[in-house]
Amino acid sequence: MFQNVHIIKQTNLMKKITLLSILFSPIVALAGTEPIQCGNTHFGHTDHNHHNHENHLTPIGVMGGHLHEQGEFMLSYRYMFMNMQPNFNGTDEVSISDVLADYMVSPVDMQMEMHMIGIMYGLTDSITLLGMTNLVSLEMLHETRMGNRFTTNSEGLGDTTIGALFNIYERGSHRIHGGLSVVLPTAETNEEDFIPAVGRNATLPYPMQLGSGSWGLRPSLTYTGHADAFSWGAQVSGNINLDENSNGYTLGDSLTSNLWGIYRIANPLYTSLRLQSSSWTNIEGQHDLLLPLSIPTADPNLRGGNRIDAFWGLNYKPASSVTLSAEIGKTIWQDLDGPQLGTDWNLTVGLQATF
Numbered sequence: 001m002f003q004n005v006h007i008i009k010q011t012n013l014m015k016k017i018t019l020l021s022i023l024f025s026p027i028v029a030l031a032g033t034e035p036i037q038c039g040n041t042h043f044g045h046t047d048h049n050h051h052n053h054e055n056h057l058t059p060i061g062v063m064g065g066h067l068h069e070q071g072e073f074m075l076s077y078r079y080m081f082m083n084m085q086p087n088f089n090g091t092d093e094v095s096i097s098d099v100l101a102d103y104m105v106s107p108v109d110m111q112m113e114m115h116m117i118g119i120m121y122g123l124t125d126s127i128t129l130l131g132m133t134n135l136v137s138l139e140m141l142h143e144t145r146m147g148n149r150f151t152t153n154s155e156g157l158g159d160t161t162i163g164a165l166f167n168i169y170e171r172g173s174h175r176i177h178g179g180l181s182v183v184l185p186t187a188e189t190n191e192e193d194f195i196p197a198v199g200r201n202a203t204l205p206y207p208m209q210l211g212s213g214s215w216g217l218r219p220s221l222t223y224t225g226h227a228d229a230f231s232w233g234a235q236v237s238g239n240i241n242l243d244e245n246s247n248g249y250t251l252g253d254s255l256t257s258n259l260w261g262i263y264r265i266a267n268p269l270y271t272s273l274r275l276q277s278s279s280w281t282n283i284e285g286q287h288d289l290l291l292p293l294s295i296p297t298a299d300p301n302l303r304g305g306n307r308i309d310a311f312w313g314l315n316y317k318p319a320s321s322v323t324l325s326a327e328i329g330k331t332i333w334q335d336l337d338g339p340q341l342g343t344d345w346n347l348t349v350g351l352q353a354t355f
């Protein structure tokens with residue numbers, strides 16, 4: 001029965017992937033046509049630099065959205081907050097008492113904070129190297145059948161990525177670049193905390209671990225364009241886990257698609273709208289130290305899902321080398337293998353400096 005549900009979800013994911021490739025094909029086709037805004041005379045090097053500067057403006061929540069010129073460095077800091085509640089089963093919200101009908105303990109809400117440090121370097125005008133790592137802090141509130149509430153916490157280094165972005169196509173104001181990063185398993189997956197129901201410190205369930213702990217690959221394909229006060233883009237990216245982590249399980253793979261538009265309100269101030277769709281599969285294997293607790297977060301088959309988030313952002317560029325950004329997101333649709341905590345809203349603020 002559960003196996004069947006799992007297979008149906010997997011089929012849904014495949015349908016989604018097909019749907020997304022159909023969705024994005026007009027954009028790729030558009031990029032292949034004659035330039036719309038920039039005339040044929042705009043192929044000089046000065047203009048190329050101008051394009052790079054325009055391309056630097058992507059919503060702060062998009063990773064690897066631009067290339068750098070040869071010899072240019074960029075340092076970035078991002079702070080991300082995410083609030084997760086309530087529980088979902090499929091697309092339906094599930095109350096805590098509904099979860100407690102089947103489990104001894106139910107998650108109530110969860111907060112994730114992330115501090116992300118990134119570096120980019122233009123190796124050539126067509127190849128940009130990038131690296132990123134993050135510190136994660138997680139907190140989850142629970143309720144037991146007895147009506148008691150307790151909180152667990154974990155924090156530490158997340159997974160680290162290093163890779164490259166490479167120019168594929170550039171004509172007029174249209175540009176397509178690819179990306180490929182390797183994920184280094186720097187996150188711990190055996191975080192513990194005191195669990196009252198067990199009466200001692202015990203290994204925390206899957207969503208409270210700091211990362212995948214697996215070697216992985218993150219391919220991406222990004223299209224950007226601009227005209228006058230507008231710029232826009234689309235990105236498809238994947239996250240593929242290549243091996244079991246040191247605790248004997250593999251986080252699900254994911255596919256994320258983004259569409260965005262940016263408008264220059266007044267010279268240094270830009271506003272953006274973005275739509276993001278993501279799909280991710282369940283965990284393979286199971287954690288070797290996790291007790292078979294009666295809580296949905298300890299079930300490797302209740303981790304997959306799909307969701308769509310809408311974002312509104314601001315970018316402020318007081319100097320050509322500095323960008324301050326903020327972006328707030330709200331989940332507008334989600335379909336989760338549940339009971340599983342859904343995503344409610346998130347906020348990212350960031351500082352990017354080039355030199």
Ligand SMILES: [Cu+2]
Pocket residue numbers: 066067068074120
């Ligand atoms: Cu950059």
